[in-house]
Amino acid sequence: MPPSATATGRVSVITGATSGIGRVAAAGLARRGDTVILVGRDPARGQAALEQLVAETGNPLLSFLAADLSSMAEVRRLADQLRARHDRIDLLVNNAGALFQRRRESVDGVELTFALNHLAYFLLTDLLTGPLQRSGAGRVVSVASMAHRNAVLNLDDLPLVRGYSGWRAYQRSKLANILFTRALARRLSRFGITAACLHPGFIATRFGDDNGGLFALALGAAKRLFAESAEVGGGRILFLATALTLEPGAYYVRNRVSPPSAAAQSEPAAERLWQVSLELTRQWRDPGAEAAPAPIS
Numbered sequence: 001m002p003p004s005a006t007a008t009g010r011v012s013v014i015t016g017a018t019s020g021i022g023r024v025a026a027a028g029l030a031r032r033g034d035t036v037i038l039v040g041r042d043p044a045r046g047q048a049a050l051e052q053l054v055a056e057t058g059n060p061l062l063s064f065l066a067a068d069l070s071s072m073a074e075v076r077r078l079a080d081q082l083r084a085r086h087d088r089i090d091l092l093v094n095n096a097g098a099l100f101q102r103r104r105e106s107v108d109g110v111e112l113t114f115a116l117n118h119l120a121y122f123l124l125t126d127l128l129t130g131p132l133q134r135s136g137a138g139r140v141v142s143v144a145s146m147a148h149r150n151a152v153l154n155l156d157d158l159p160l161v162r163g164y165s166g167w168r169a170y171q172r173s174k175l176a177n178i179l180f181t182r183a184l185a186r187r188l189s190r191f192g193i194t195a196a197c198l199h200p201g202f203i204a205t206r207f208g209d210d211n212g213g214l215f216a217l218a219l220g221a222a223k224r225l226f227a228e229s230a231e232v233g234g235g236r237i238l239f240l241a242t243a244l245t246l247e248p249g250a251y252y253v254r255n256r257v258s259p260p261s262a263a264a265q266s267e268p269a270a271e272r273l274w275q276v277s278l279e280l281t282r283q284w285r286d287p288g289a290e291a292a293p294a295p296i297s
């Protein structure tokens with residue numbers, strides 16, 4: 001622990017903590033003295049990030065859990081591990097996400113962007129509702145994006161088989177993050193849990209690099225010219241994670257509440273998305289496994 005930091009007793013879980021803005025936010029939470037559980041899909045990268053963050057922050061209360069969050073069975077396994085270790089969770093940051101230039105499906109047969117960027121947020125939050133409730137002041141921060149603007153939810157065409165575009169799939173998933181946050185805030189406020197989401201900015205991270213080809217080249221050039229640093233983007237996650245109060249269900253840009261697109265403010269769309277998400281994750285949801293069940297449906 002750095003000389004200035006004392007343990008806060010807070011338990012924070014952050015997905016996508018091995019890289020980019022998630023890693024920066026995890027470092028900030030560690031510097032505050034939180035117990036931080038870093039989640040990533042690659043055990044070797046996770047172990048390396050863990051060791052670096054412990055050395056950087058001096059906080060020994062960090063751990064790493066591996067899960068490929070595009071698989072709902074892995075989300076379930078992760079939640080089981082978290083619940084076994086932590087009776088109480090104060091903060092969940094849903095951050096892990098990606099863009100896939102070529103259409104792919106998850107192991108569960110769901111379009112991969114929707115599975116990783118939305119369904120994982122939905123299911124992990126659902127399974128951790130009990131520990132978040134026991135915090136007394138639980139908070140769920142979801143990383144959305146300005147990319148949601150002009151997005152179409154189109155739940156009648158979840159697979160996006162015809163005319164797939166990586167950008168459109170990504171836009172839809174980020175619209176889903178904002179609609180999910182609205183519906184979540186409404187459902188969870190009675191349990192003292194606050195939910196909000198944010199656009200972190202256009203940030204120079206590894207985001208999109210895996211795609212290779214022209215897309216990655218163009219994105220790389222844009223990042224060099226226009227992007228802000230991972231420290232700035234991660235700092236915006238930290239703002240929502242640590243602000244004394246947040247507007248429930250709100251979308252934040254540059255640390256301020258900002259109106260999202262009209263499509264992202266549609267209550268019927270938020271409810272429809274909720275029902276579809278319940279259906280797609282039903283097999284892995286098990287409210288009965290909670291000692292004090294707090295289902296979010």
Ligand SMILES: NC(=O)c1ccc[n+]([C@@H]2O[C@H](COP(=O)([O-])OP(=O)(O)OC[C@H]3O[C@@H](n4cnc5c(N)ncnc54)[C@H](OP(=O)(O)O)[C@@H]3O)[C@@H](O)[C@H]2O)c1
Nearest residue numbers: 016018019020021041068069096097145202203205206207
């Ligand atoms: N960068 C931007 O300009 C920008 C703008 C708006 C929103 N965002 C959002 O910010 C979030 C973080 O992105 P970033 O820019 O920090 O990108 P990044 O550097 O690529 O980090 C993404 C993180 O997600 C993890 N991840 C990816 N696929 C995963 C999977 N299947 N299971 C578990 N973890 C997985 C990655 O793990 P690995 O280390 O194993 O790859 C990494 O830790 C995303 O939700 C993104 O949509 C980014």
